[in-house]
Amino acid sequence: xxxxxxxxxxxxxxxxxxxxxxxxxxxxxxxxxxxxxxxxxxxxxxxxxxxxxxxxxxxxxxxxxxxxxxxxxxxxxxxxxxxxxxxxxxxxxxxxxxxxxxxxxxxxxxxxxxxxxxxxxxxxxxxxxxxxxxxxxxxxxxxxxxxxxxxxxxxxxxxxxxxxxxxxxxxxxxxxxxxxxxxxxxxxxxxxxxxxxxxxxxxxxxxxxxxxxxxxxxxxxxxxxxxxxxxxxxxxxxxxxxxxxxxxxxxxxxxxxxxxxxxxxxxxxxxxxxxxxxxxxxxxxxxxxxxxxxxxxxxxxxxxxxxxxxxxxxxxxxxxxxxxxxxxxxxxxxxxxxxxxxxxxxxxxxxxxxxxxxxxxxxxxxxxxxxxxxxxxxxxxxxxxxxxxxxxxxxxxxxxxxxxxxxxxxxxxxxxxxxxxxxxxxxxxxxxxxxxxxxxxxxxxxxxxxxxxxxxxxxxxxxxxxxxxxxxxxxxxxxxxxxxxxxxxxxxxxxxxxxxxxxxxxxxxxxxxxxxxxxxxxxxxxxxxxxxxxxxxxxxxxxxxxxxxxxxxxxxxxxxxxxxxxxxxxxxxxxxxxxxxxxxxxxxxxxxxxxxxxxxxxxxxxxxxxxxxxxxxxxxxxxxxxxxxxxxxxxxxxxxxxxxxxxxxxxxxxxxxxxxxxxxxxxxxxxxxxxxxxxxxxxxxxxxxxxxxxxxxxxxxxxxxxxxxxxxxxxxxxxxxxxxxxxxxxxxxxxxxxxxxxxxxxxxxxxxxxxxxxxxxxxxxxxxxxxxxxxxxxxxxxxxxxxxxxxxxxxxxxxxxxxxxxxxxxxxxxxxxxxxxxxxxxxxxxxxxxxxxxxxxxxxxxxxxxxxxxxxxxxxxxxxxxxxxxxxxxxxxxxxxxxxxxxxxxxxxxxxxxxxxxx
DNA sequence: GGGACCACGTA
DNA sequence: CGTACGTGGTCCCA
Numbered sequence: 001x002x003x004x005x006x007x008x009x010x011x012x013x014x015x016x017x018x019x020x021x022x023x024x025x026x027x028x029x030x031x032x033x034x035x036x037x038x039x040x041x042x043x044x045x046x047x048x049x050x051x052x053x054x055x056x057x058x059x060x061x062x063x064x065x066x067x068x069x070x071x072x073x074x075x076x077x078x079x080x081x082x083x084x085x086x087x088x089x090x091x092x093x094x095x096x097x098x099x100x101x102x103x104x105x106x107x108x109x110x111x112x113x114x115x116x117x118x119x120x121x122x123x124x125x126x127x128x129x130x131x132x133x134x135x136x137x138x139x140x141x142x143x144x145x146x147x148x149x150x151x152x153x154x155x156x157x158x159x160x161x162x163x164x165x166x167x168x169x170x171x172x173x174x175x176x177x178x179x180x181x182x183x184x185x186x187x188x189x190x191x192x193x194x195x196x197x198x199x200x201x202x203x204x205x206x207x208x209x210x211x212x213x214x215x216x217x218x219x220x221x222x223x224x225x226x227x228x229x230x231x232x233x234x235x236x237x238x239x240x241x242x243x244x245x246x247x248x249x250x251x252x253x254x255x256x257x258x259x260x261x262x263x264x265x266x267x268x269x270x271x272x273x274x275x276x277x278x279x280x281x282x283x284x285x286x287x288x289x290x291x292x293x294x295x296x297x298x299x300x301x302x303x304x305x306x307x308x309x310x311x312x313x314x315x316x317x318x319x320x321x322x323x324x325x326x327x328x329x330x331x332x333x334x335x336x337x338x339x340x341x342x343x344x345x346x347x348x349x350x351x352x353x354x355x356x357x358x359x360x361x362x363x364x365x366x367x368x369x370x371x372x373x374x375x376x377x378x379x380x381x382x383x384x385x386x387x388x389x390x391x392x393x394x395x396x397x398x399x400x401x402x403x404x405x406x407x408x409x410x411x412x413x414x415x416x417x418x419x420x421x422x423x424x425x426x427x428x429x430x431x432x433x434x435x436x437x438x439x440x441x442x443x444x445x446x447x448x449x450x451x452x453x454x455x456x457x458x459x460x461x462x463x464x465x466x467x468x469x470x471x472x473x474x475x476x477x478x479x480x481x482x483x484x485x486x487x488x489x490x491x492x493x494x495x496x497x498x499x500x501x502x503x504x505x506x507x508x509x510x511x512x513x514x515x516x517x518x519x520x521x522x523x524x525x526x527x528x529x530x531x532x533x534x535x536x537x538x539x540x541x542x543x544x545x546x547x548x549x550x551x552x553x554x555x556x557x558x559x560x561x562x563x564x565x566x567x568x569x570x571x572x573x574x575x576x577x578x579x580x581x582x583x584x585x586x587x588x589x590x591x592x593x594x595x596x597x598x599x600x601x602x603x604x605x606x607x608x609x610x611x612x613x614x615x616x617x618x619x620x621x622x623x624x625x626x627x628x629x630x631x632x633x634x635x636x637x638x639x640x641x642x643x644x645x646x647x648x649x650x651x652x653x654x655x656x657x658x659x660x661x662x663x664x665x666x667x668x669x670x671x672x673x674x675x676x677x678x679x680x681x682x683x684x685x686x687x688x689x690x691x692x693x694x695x696x697x698x699x700x701x702x703x704x705x706x707x708x709x710x711x712x713x714x715x716x717x718x719x720x721x722x723x724x725x726x727x728x729x730x731x732x733x734x735x736x737x738x739x740x741x742x743x744x745x746x747x748x749x750x751x752x753x754x755x756x757x758x759x760x761x762x763x764x765x766x767x768x769x770x771x772x773x774x775x776x777x778x779x780x781x782x783x784x785x786x787x788x789x790x791x792x793x794x795x796x797x798x799x800x801x802x803x804x805x806x807x808x809x810x811x812x813x814x815x816x817x818x819x820x821x822x823x824x825x826x827x828x829x830x831x832x833x834x835x836x837x838x839x840x841x842x843x844x845x846x847x848x849x850x851x852x853x854x855x856x857x858x859x860x861x862x863x864x865x866x867x868x869x870x871x872x873x874x875x876x877x878x879x880x881x882x883x884x885x886x887x888x889x890x891x892x893x894x895x896x897x898x899x900x901x902x903x
Numbered sequence: 904g905g906g907a908c909c910a911c912g913t914a
Numbered sequence: 915c916g917t918a919c920g921t922g923g924t925c926c927c928a
Contacts, residue, residue: 288905288928441928442904550923552909571909578910610911613922637918641914648920651913659912684914740916749915811915819917823914827918855914855918 004262006134011266012059013122015140016066016110019162020046020099021092022141026161028572029091034284039091043098043283048292049139049162050106054268055294057137057156061266064103064110065121066096072115074250081250082196098283105279106297107270113257119144123253126153132263139165142195143188144251149173149181178210186219189247190237198247201240204233219248271297277435290438314472317350317357318464320368323375329353334379335474336401337424338393341463342443343456346397348372349467352379356472358464361397373399381406383478385424388507388631408474409635410499411481414491417797418638424470424477431480434473437466490794498793499634502831505838505850506632506642513627514649514851514859515669516618517897524661525615528608535605542598549605552577559585563595579603611653614662621647627669632853639820640795640827642853650854652898663899672848673864674894677901678874679857680830681889682707684739687792687825690884691779694771701886708732714768715761734765738776739822741815776818783817791824792882793832829882830856836877844869859898867894 023045032041054062074081103110111121122138122145129136130152138145139156146168149155155168166172173181190209192200200209212222212229222229223245226238237244273293280289316322326332329352337349346361352375364372376382376399384390387407394401409422412431419426428434440462443451451459485492539549543562548554555577559565566588568581586599621628628647636643644650652666653659668674680686685707689697700710705720712731713720730751737747748758766773783789784803788796797820801813830853837850837858847863848870858878862870871892879888893903 286906292928444904548924550910551925553924573908576909606910609923614912617921633919636920639918641918643919645920648913651911651920653912655912737916740918742916745915747916808915815916816918823918826914857914 004264006061006129006132006263009060009129009134009263010057011061011063011125011129011134011136011263012053012057013125013136013138014050014053014062014064015118015122015138015142015145016046016064016099017096017118018140018142019049019158020096022158023049023162024089024092024095029089034282038094038098040095040098040283040285042092042095043102044285044289045162046099047102047280047285047289049158050103050108051289051292051294052163053137053139053156053165054296055292058296059137060268061263062108062268063121063125063266064108065118065125066100066110066112067118068112068114072117074117078198078246078250080197101279102276102283105272105276107268107272107299108297109266111259113259116254116257120254120257121259123148123255124257124259127255128259129153143193144185144253146173146177146181146184146188147251147253149184177206179213183213183218185248185251186213186222188251189219189244190222192243192247193251196250198250199243200247201233201236201244203236208233219244268296270299273298273300274435277438281429281435287438291441293438312354314351314354314356317352317355317468318359319357320365320371322355322357323368323371326352326355326375327371327378330378331380332378333381333383333475333478334375335383335471335478336390337385337467337471337474338390339463339467341460342448344460344463346393347463347467348397349464349469349471350375351468351472351475356468358468358471360460360464369398376401379404383408383474385409385422385427385474388503388510391507392510406478407500407503408478408481410503411485411491411495413635414494414499414795415481415484415488417635417640417795422635424474427477428470428473431477432473436470439466490796494793494795498828498831498835501835503634505834506634508838509851509853510629510631512849512851512861513623513629514861515627515667515672516622517665517667518622518626520667521615521619521665524665525612525619528612528615531608532605532612535601535608539598539601539605542594542601549602550609555602558598559595563598565589565595579606607656607658611659611662614652615665617647618665630852637827638797639824640791640831641823641855642827642831644852644854649852654902660899660902663902664897666898667896668861671863672861674862674867674896675851675898675901676860676862676867676870676874676892676894677857677898677903678860678878678890678892679854680826680878681891683826683829683856683888684822685735686884686886686888687822687829688735688739688772688775689886690792691821691825692769692771692775693885694769694775696769697772698886708735711735711765711769715764730761731765734761738765738772739819741818779821780814780817789817789820789824791821791828793825793828795824795828797824826856829888830858830878833878833881834858836881837874840873840877841870844873846870846873859901862894 020042024042027041027045029039029041032039032044034040100110113121119142126136126138126148134152136153137156138148138153141158145155149168150170156165157168158164159166170181173184177184177187179187187206187209190200190204191206192198213219216222216225223241226241229237276293277290317326332353334350334352339347339349341347344360348359348361350357350359359372382401382405384405384407386409387405391401391405408427412422412427419430425436428436536549540547543558545562547558553573556574559577560567560575565585568575568585582599582603586596589596618628623629630644630649631646633643633645653662686701689701696714700707703710708728708731709720709723712723712727715731716723716727733747733751744755744759744762747762748755751758783799787800788798790796799813799817801809802817804810804813834850834853841848846866846869848866849861850858851861852859858874860870860874875890875892878890891903893901895901
């Protein structure tokens with residue numbers, strides 16, 4: 001774009017403040033934050049608006065105009081100008097600066113002019129565009145811009161949110177206001193503009209004003225003939241002539257600001273992709289934003305992002321020949337990244353010794369495939385982001401990952417748990433500050449089918465480049481992690497003694513799976529389906545109208561409008577329909593009233609469809625040998641706990657009798673005679689006793705008395721035998737509540753007692769168990785000083801929010817700090833137990849095997865004749881896992897199914 | 904198809 | 915205004 005005027009060009013002129021405000025109110029401020037407490041809703045909405053308008057209007061130039069703080073010449077003319085506006089919401093603060101950062105990264109010019117408003121900048125540039133034979137598109141919600149509309153100037157007014165615009169050309173203005181655009185300011189002067197605190201003539205609206213202007217030509221004509229205008233409106237006009245003249249003076253845009261004369265400074269296509277993606281990252285914008293970044297804005301004009309400036313570009317690693325060349329370079333460290341591409345299928349990204357590339361595994365010939373096998377064997381070390389899934393993936397492709405394979409996510413997790421993900425992209429971003437290309441959208445089957453071969457090939461090439469780049473990035477990631485571990489012996493130890501060996505065990509658990517009794521599953525499913533259908537039918541009959549009981553939104557209409565029941569607790573989308581509230585609501589209604597009945601069936605529907613969901617999920621997950629193979633995620637929970645996915649077997653119902661029946665479906669498999677479950681009794685409270693060294697609590701565990709009864713007898717100062725069930729359950733709630741950072745408010749809500757009573761209960765507890773109070777206090781204080789909490793094995797959790805100025809964030813971090821050492825130490829202990837049990841069973845040469853872990857419970861599949869030996873190993877492994885100052889007690893149950901194995 | 908929200912199961 | 919998770923449904927957007 002060499003031209004420095006706007007002849008034949010199309011310039012987009014955006015009112016920065018007006019649109020930022022619009023975005024702010026269109027999107028919820030508390031749902032868009034950068035993770036550090038800064039709201040980004042206006043920034044996000046503004047960015048989306050830019051993307052949408054740029055993509056749909058294809059301008060050649062863009063300018064965003066901002067107001068400056070501190071007023072303009074208009075305030076000197078009229079000191080009430082824009083008075084009476086609400087104060088800027090605190091969450092809006094800082095967002096203009098962030099928008100300007102986004103604009104800088106996108107290469108979009110933004111302007112301010114001291115003493116003038118954004119409107120004036122826009123008016124000047126629109127006028128210039130028109131004069132130079134160009135076209136201006138003005139984007140603003142400010143009506144003052146209507147006066148600019150005409151030949152070559154079109155207004156885009158947001159109608160809904162910030163991305164939906166209405167085009168206002170001269171005809172549209174005339175149609176809407178009954179005056180041409182150049183007379184609009186005359187009309188506005190008569191009508192007034194409340195947003196600017198410019199009152200007009202009372203009783204005169206747009207209709208009357210338009211009629212007068214049409215009759216007398218323009219505002220001067222109207223004022224000249226003010227005496228002739230009859231009626232109340234005429235009198236009002238005569239009384240307000242000064243205000244009208246003032247309004248007209250105020251709303252006239254300035255058309256001749258001194259702005260840069262060279263329009264090439266406003267041209268599009270100067271954006272920096274890397275910088276923009278980095279800014280989006282900072283703002284915690286998602287993939288959608290990264291993906292939708294319009295190429296037209298960027299300096300590289302849609303070309304692939306340049307590879308990082310390296311002295312020597314990597315050699316290729318894409319063919320059998322390349323693989324052979326790599327072998328010659330031995331010894332070498334290899335990095336590996338896998339992907340399933342919609343077009344190419346299994347893609348393997350590899351990087352080593354100054355080479356990088358990607359293989360389409362289905363296209364490898366025998367020769368290349370053999371070379372790959374050799375490379376995998378020859379590598380000294382193989383760095384992978386997620387070893388268990390990579391190993392399984394490679395296995396499915398016919399390749400083995402051996403002992404040299406090395407998991408990077410585990411290291412990153414131990415060093416800093418709590419990240420959302422530890423995939424290659426995230427590791428690169430957190431450890432190297434690398435900004436990844438956004439992933440392309442998944443194409444639909446239809447678009448895939450009609451894709452031209454060359455287009456398809458191009459997509460495959462991009463996918464290969466992505467996976468190769470990811471693999472290449474893992475090498476410096478591995479180096480960085482290794483360096484960090486060198487400075488963190490506590491993390492090294494935790495990895496070597498616990499997490500790395502455990503990873504192998506977890507892979508084994510995944511392979512084993514657990515047997516499903518499909519007959520029982522089918523039977524139960526049929527039974528539960530019947531209950532669901534019945535509940536749906538009965539509930540439907542009571543309200544008459546079609547209602548989806550699974551839709552909280554539709555339920556709100558039925559409950560609070562159709563049935564006009566009392567409102568429940570407020571939530572973002574209206575009023576909650578959660579079970580707790582519905583039960584409360586039901587208690588307030590007469591038995592057998594329609595509302596009461598409906599709620600009964602609704603709750604029944606919820607309960608049974610939840611249970612059915614488990615059965616459906618299990619059914620979908622069973623393999624050909626009737627087993628389900630959950631995956632234990634080792635880096636999912638910041639406390640160090642495991643998580644179970646696909647399917648989640650750590651949340652199988654147990655609380656209600658009907659729910660428990662789902663456990664009948666899990667059974668000892670063929671060749672085994674029973675399931676054995678072993679769980680720690682009150683492990684978290686034991687850890688609390690250990691960590692707090694509270695003498696009373698330690699005594700409670702050593703006495704052998706029921707814990708909650710013992711504690712209650714102290715708290716209520718009665719003999720253990722005189723502890724009633726209410727005392728016991730209240731004490732129990734306090735005990736567990738303390739480990740979660742429960743407040744007196746929360747306690748009172750949970751126990752449905754007054755806040756005063758809750759406070760008294762907690763105080764009484766602390767009086768008898770002062771060590772617990774001291775421990776809880778000091779552990780938070782210590783975490784605030786060091787920045788992290790620690791478990792018994794030295795596992796850290798960093799909590800920067802402990803020193804936040806934001807009360808909500810700080811108090812939340814304090815609760816996390818209270819809980820993490822307790823929950824995390826329990827996780828450490830059962831992990832140690834898992835290693836011991838797995839090792840001891842193997843060494844004893846048993847066929848019995850560990851299958852599941854449910855936080856404080858292990859599930860073992862017992863082979864015929866091995867029960868007593870297994871029981872011994874499991875109990876010994878669990879209670880000997882770690883020595884606390886109180887004993888670890890283990891309960892054991894045995895049965896054909898998981899239900900029968902309860903104890 | 905992706906993401907947000909709601910609801911709810913477990914320790 | 916009690917910690918830690920994962921899943922499935924609906925709804926809205928693209």
